[in-house]
Amino acid sequence: MGGDFRRISLLEEGKKLRDGAFVADVMLGRLARWLRILGFDVLYFHRAPDDFLIYVVLESGRVLMTRDRRLAEEPILANKAFLVEDTRLPWQLREFLGRYPGGGRPRCADCNGLLVEVSREEVVDLVPQYVYFNSPRFWRCPSCGKVLWEGTHKRNMLRFLGFDPWRRDEGSPE
Numbered sequence: 626m627g628g629d630f631r632r633i634s635l636l637e638e639g640k641k642l643r644d645g646a647f648v649a650d651v652m653l654g655r656l657a658r659w660l661r662i663l664g665f666d667v668l669y670f671h672r673a674p675d676d677f678l679i680y681v682v683l684e685s686g687r688v689l690m691t692r693d694r695r696l697a698e699e700p701i702l703a704n705k706a707f708l709v710e711d712t713r714l715p716w717q718l719r720e721f722l723g724r725y726p727g728g729g730r731p732r733c734a735d736c737n738g739l740l741v742e743v744s745r746e747e748v749v750d751l752v753p754q755y756v757y758f759n760s761p762r763f764w765r766c767p768s769c770g771k772v773l774w775e776g777t778h779k780r781n782m783l784r785f786l787g788f789d790p791w792r793r794d795e796g797s798p799e
């Protein structure tokens with residue numbers, strides 16, 4: 626286990642870990658990004674040996690998402706691992722949401738930070754003009770500073786998953 630791992634904060638400070646916090650194996654980077662957008666708390670590491678993932682699960686109480694059946698069936702991970710069977714992203718999302726329905730306030734796809742909704746005026750100089758005029762909502766990530774908006778790609782994916790994205794646009798994302 627390399628020294629870098631010691632600097633990783635497994636728990637957000639002062640926050641009690643609720644059910645529904647996850648760590649994804651290296652095969653599931655795209656799934657992790659989409660789950661963050663849907664409001665799931667998902668840690669992802671570009672390089673993470675199995676023993677490190679097991680360490681994260683045992684230390685943090687998170688559930689491991691993995692494509693590796695052998696790892697998912699490790700006795701030490703009993704009831705703490707979720708085997709993702711499909712290789713296709715939309716179906717992986719369906720598998721996951723079938724087991725863990727819900728989600729919450731959207732998180733940053735890049736860093737897992739909890740997004741804060743910002744007004745259009747705040748982002749007018751930060752996003753391309755066509756995005757400014759065509760996107761109904763904007764968020765900022767307090768952790769990495771990125772400005773995000775809802776695009777057609779997300780709406781199409783949500784529609785595939787059976788969400789009505791326009792209905793979700795009403796009121797609070799929580």
Ligand SMILES: [Zn+2]
Binds near residue numbers: 767768
């Ligand atoms: Zn971020």
